[in-house]
Amino acid sequence: MTTVAPKNFWYVAAFAEDIGRALVARTILNQALxxxxxxxxSVAILEDRCPHRAVPLSLGRLIGDDIRCNYHGMQIRADGSCSRIPCQDLIPEKARARTYPVVERHKLIWVWMGNSDLADPATVPDFHWFDDxxxxTCHGYHHVNANYQLLNDNLLDLSHESYVHEDTIGNDAVAEAPVTSKVVDGKVYVSREIVNCEPPPFYVKTTGFTTNINRWHTTIFQPPSFNVIENGSYPHHASRSEALERRILNxxxxxxxxxxHYFWGVARAFLHDDAALTSYIREKIYHTFDQDKVLLEAQQRNLGKETNAPFPVALRTDVGPIQARKLVKQILDRExxxxA
Ligand code: FES
Ligand SMILES: [Fe+2]
Known part of the structure; x- marks a missing residue:
């Protein structure tokens, strides 16, 4: 059982389009599903463990809506109960797999890993951009060998764009721009206004702006691991109302x-019919997040198991990440x- 991530929250288990009539195995909060x-x-999520001899059910096959275990043929329904045992009529009470509450919303499959009695669909985080x-939008997935809080830290301190992503979304102006951070109603807001800067390569290609621009980003962190980045840019001498806006959904x-599991999307409010632009954004953001993955995994290797140990040095730009970690710690302590 995990000790580092809050349990009583909805988490994304998959993009809805990836769950069909095939068994998909995925571990979430240290639990094989x-x-x-x-x-x-509808989507069913069960513990990936046959109640008979613990073989993963995902190695079995679907017979209607039952999973038939591929070891001795026991069949488990979508609700976790056992429907059939070869050559015996008696179904033991314990022949049952744990199931998890599921909600399908905004083209995402959400799972609740904690106390089922607390699983209120009204508390699924808002990612309406995917079907608005x-x-x-375009979207993608990265598997990252790093603790989720390192990913939160990364998205709450975008000064790294200047060094990690200089071939796509960053340049020196990002790290040099002043940053503000505040906590409002249990969310962290970290903002940067970058004024009169050269457009980085990704901006030139996706917006067509070639002269200096003003750009802003605000990362809005919702515990324990959701980060929406509001982003816009416009030519320096134009008005803000002419900005082209994006949302980076993390x-x-x-x-x-x-x-x-890092599920991400990029939503834009302009050039809706430009399919080539959508492909370009997906390809470049995929590459950009590959760059984050390399760093985050190396960082995790240095940290070892000490994923929640305090770091010795805090910079001004760490205010947002520190505020976010405080909120997560409060939740962990409460849980x-x-x-107990
Ligand atoms: S381990 Fe699944 S039926 Fe025996
Ligand atoms: Fe990054």
Missing amino acids: VMFRTEEG PAWT MITPETDTSS QSEA
Whole structure:
């Protein structure tokens, strides 16, 4: 059982399009899960462990809406109960797999790993951009061998764009721009206004701006691991109302104490019909997040198991990450004292 990530939250288990009539295995919060879509179209998520001899159910096959274990043929329904045992009529009470609450919303499959009684669909984080016609999106996934809080830190301190992403979204102006951070209603807001700077390569290509621009980003952190970056840019001598706006959608799901599922999307509010632009953005952001992955995994290797140990040096730009970690720690402490 995990000790580093809050349990009583909705986490993204998959993009909805990736769950169909095939068994998908994925570990979330140190728990091995198997997911599939039933014949009538809802998504089921179960513990990936046969109640008989602990073989992963994901190695089995779907018979209608039952998973047939590929070892001795026991069949488990989507609700976790056992429907059939070869050559015996008696179904033991304990022949049952744990199931998890699921919500499908905004083209995402959300799972609740904690106390099922607390799983309120109204508390699924808002990622409406994925199915809002006012926005055009692309999306992707990275598996990152790093603790989820290192990914939060990364998204809450975008000064790294200047050094990690200088071939796409960054240049010196980002790290030099002043940063503000505040906590409002349990969320952290970290903002940068970058005035009269050269457009980095990704901006030139996606916006067409070639002269100096003003750009801003605000990372909005919602515990424990959701980060929406509001971003806009416009020519320096134009007015802000002419800005082209994007939202970078970051949904991080702890896999183990030292690894994460990084589901991401980029939404834009301009040039909706330009499919080539959508492909370009996806390709470049994929590459950009590959760059983060290299650093984050190296950072995790240096940290070893000490994922929550305090860092010895704090810079001005660490205010947001520190505020976010405080919020997560409060939640972890609360969950721990409730469990005790
Ligand atoms: S381990 Fe699954 S039926 Fe025996
Ligand atoms: Fe980055």
